[in-house]
Structures are given as C-alpha cells and as structure tokens.
Amino acid sequence: MKVLQIGLGPIGMAISRLLMRKPGWEIVAAVDTDVVKQGRDLGDVIGLESPVGLDICSEIPPLDPDDVDLAFLTTVSTFTEVLPTLHTLARGGIHVIASTEELFYPHHRYPQQTQELDTIAKQHGASILGTGINPGFVMDTLALLLTGVCQDVARIAVTRVVNAAGRRPSLQKQIGVGMSPEAFAQAVEQQRVGLVGPTDSLAFLADVLKWKMDGFKERLVPVLTHKPLQAAHGQIESGQVCGVRHLIKGISNGKEVISFDLRVYLGAEQTRDTIYIEGTPTLESTLKSPDLEDVAAAGLLVNMGPLVYQARPGLLTMIDLPLPHYQR
Numbered sequence: 001m002k003v004l005q006i007g008l009g010p011i012g013m014a015i016s017r018l019l020m021r022k023p024g025w026e027i028v029a030a031v032d033t034d035v036v037k038q039g040r041d042l043g044d045v046i047g048l049e050s051p052v053g054l055d056i057c058s059e060i061p062p063l064d065p066d067d068v069d070l071a072f073l074t075t076v077s078t079f080t081e082v083l084p085t086l087h088t089l090a091r092g093g094i095h096v097i098a099s100t101e102e103l104f105y106p107h108h109r110y111p112q113q114t115q116e117l118d119t120i121a122k123q124h125g126a127s128i129l130g131t132g133i134n135p136g137f138v139m140d141t142l143a144l145l146l147t148g149v150c151q152d153v154a155r156i157a158v159t160r161v162v163n164a165a166g167r168r169p170s171l172q173k174q175i176g177v178g179m180s181p182e183a184f185a186q187a188v189e190q191q192r193v194g195l196v197g198p199t200d201s202l203a204f205l206a207d208v209l210k211w212k213m214d215g216f217k218e219r220l221v222p223v224l225t226h227k228p229l230q231a232a233h234g235q236i237e238s239g240q241v242c243g244v245r246h247l248i249k250g251i252s253n254g255k256e257v258i259s260f261d262l263r264v265y266l267g268a269e270q271t272r273d274t275i276y277i278e279g280t281p282t283l284e285s286t287l288k289s290p291d292l293e294d295v296a297a298a299g300l301l302v303n304m305g306p307l308v309y310q311a312r313p314g315l316l317t318m319i320d321l322p323l324p325h326y327q328r
C-alpha cells in the first residue's frame with residue numbers, strides 16, 4: 001500500500017514508524033508545514049537509525065492516483081481546517097484516514113460541508129474516514145459494539161481516566177496544563193481549552209441508536225495540582241491547572257441517556273476506560289492499558305487502512321466499515 005503521510009507531529013511520526021516495520025506498506029511522500037522538518041529525511045525526523053531516502057515536502061506534491069493508495073492526514077483537530085486538504089485529496093481520487101477529531105462525525109456540526117465533501121469524494125472514487133481513540137473508538141465505536149448484545153438500551157455512560165504526563169505537548173495545551181484557574185475559566189469561555197470530539201461521539205451514538213436528543217450539557221472543570229509537576233513545556237507549580245474533567249450529558253425525552261466523564265490530567269492514577277450500558281442485559285466493561293492513547297491511535301489508523309482502501313467511496317464513519325481489527 002503506497003502512502004502519503006501529511007503531518008509529522010507525534011501521531012504522524014508514530015504511524016510512519018509503524019508503516020516502516022510492516023510488510024506491504026511504502027511511504028511515497030511525506031508533508032509537513034513545520035519548516036524545521038521540511039527538506040530533512042523522513043527517517044531522521046521520525047527517529048530511525050538510518051535515512052530512508054525520502055525528504056519531507058512543504059506541500060502535497062502532484063500525485064497521480066496510481067502513485068498513492070492512501071493518505072494519512074494527521075495535522076489538526078478541526079474539520080474546517082482540514083477541509084481544503086480533503087477536497088484536494090478527494091479530487092485526486094486519494095483515499096484518506098485522518099486523526100482530525102472533528103472529522104470523526106462532522107454531520108451534526110457541519111451538515112452542509114459534510115454533504116459537499118461526501119459528494120466530491122463519491123464523484124472521484126475516494127473514501128474518507130476520520131478516526132482515533134477518542135473520538136473514534138472508546139467512547140463511540142466500542143460502546144456501540146457492546147450494545148450489539150442488548151435487547152434494549154436505556155443509557156450509556158463512559159468514564160475515561162487518562163494520565164496526561166509524558167503525552168503530546170499539543171494535548172497538554174488542549175487541557176490547560178500550566179494555566180491559573182482564572183486563565184482556565186477565561187479559556188473555557190473562549191473555547192480555547194477542552195477535549196475536541198466528545199460531543200461528536202455523543203452525536204454519533206445518538207444517531208446510530210436512533211435516539212432523538214433534546215440537547216446536551218457540557219461542563220469543564222479544571223484539575224489543580226497540589227505539588228510541582230513536570231509538564232511538556234516545563235515545570236508547573238502547586239495551584240496551577242494540571243488537566244481537565246470534561247463532563248457531558250446527552251438528554252433525550254427529558255432523560256439522561258448518554259453521559260461521558262473524561263478525566264485527563266498529569267499524574268492521574270487508576271487510568272482506565274469504563275463503558276456502562278444500562279439495558280437488557282445491563283453490562284459494564286473496563287479496559288486497562290497505559291497505552292490506550294497515541295500508541296493505540298497510530299495502531300487503529302493503520303489497521304483501518306486496508307478497510308478504507310476497500311470501502312465504498314464517500315465520507316465514511318466507523319459504522320460504515322467492517323469491524324476494526326489488527327492487520328499484519
């Protein structure tokens with residue numbers, strides 16, 4: 001499978017490293033807007049011992065659909081920001097898997113642009129998927145899969161506890177690490193902090209389960225550290241924000257039917273994902289892994305590669321594809 005890699009931050013690098021050691025994959029071009037990476041050998045940038053003979057470009061090179069089978073787009077979180085790139089790739093007939101959170105389920109937030117992108121992708125035979133771990137897997141695809149054994153489902157609740165220590169600088173920034181409580185409150189008002197995607201997971205679940213929602217309530221609570229902690233950009237002090245608790249409730253017919261409790265902060269203990277489904281039968285499943293984050297995101301995106309390549313054209317969601325599974 002011939003790959004175009006766009007974006008070489010921690011996720012793009014993890015994907016590239018994985019592809020380099022998997023048989024049957026070849027990176028034919030790599031692009032990044034960071035001038036520090038441009039012109040350097042891909043192997044050097046992703047931390048391999050020897051060069052791979054591929055220089056990182058500043059923009060997508062002219063490519064024939066025969067030159068490339070699939071693009072991994074791992075750049076930014078917002079749908080509108082990746083839209084021009086998606087239009088270019090779709091018009092070139094290139095299939096895409098993106099880690100863009102808002103591309104996981106853009107239908108409710110950007111209905112018109114979603115429809116337009118879907119039409120262009122279909123016209124040019126390109127399949128496009130936005131996925132990841134959160135959104136993309138734990139709070140939506142996996143929760144939905146578990147409902148597969150239920151006769152009735154009354155409520156879904158997901159609790160996710162993530163230790164943000166040692167994680168991507170971009171994630172630590174998103175959760176307000178190092179801010180004062182006052183600066184955090186202001187950033188919440190200006191929508192500059194908080195995790196991107198939980199409301200998209202909620203909309204996805206509601207739509208697939210055909211739950212008509214009255215709306216949702218969202219609340220961001222800062223988690224403050226009581227001791228100095230090491231963050232990606234240096235040390236933070238006692239009393240500063242070390243992460244966030246992001247609470248979301250989805251209401252249908254006046255009842256809470258979906259709730260997400262996401263706790264992402266430096267030093268979080270007992271990291272886990274618990275999916276609780278109230279129904280017939282009621283069931284609860286807990287996943288424990290220190291790596292159900294970026295390592296897993298790279299794994300999922302790559303494992304979805306062959307599935308997206310073989311899928312029908314259009315803008316797809318995880319429900320349109322076969323079950324994600326490990327691919328050798």
Ligand SMILES: NC(=O)c1ccc[n+]([C@@H]2O[C@H](COP(=O)([O-])OP(=O)(O)OC[C@H]3O[C@@H](n4cnc5c(N)ncnc54)[C@H](OP(=O)(O)O)[C@@H]3O)[C@@H](O)[C@H]2O)c1
Pocket residue numbers: 006007008009010011012031032033034035074075076077078085099100101131132133134135136168170171293294297
């Ligand atoms: N759904 C999930 O579970 C999940 C998991 C992990 C990551 N993500 C998301 O995936 C994205 C990538 O993650 P990351 O941590 O690797 O991000 P990152 O650290 O911000 O790195 C992104 C890289 O892409 C480059 N870039 C930005 N716009 C570009 C463009 N138009 N063309 C080419 N390169 C471009 C950036 O360059 P500059 O530095 O010059 O901007 C940077 O080098 C983020 O939005 C992240 O939130 C989602």
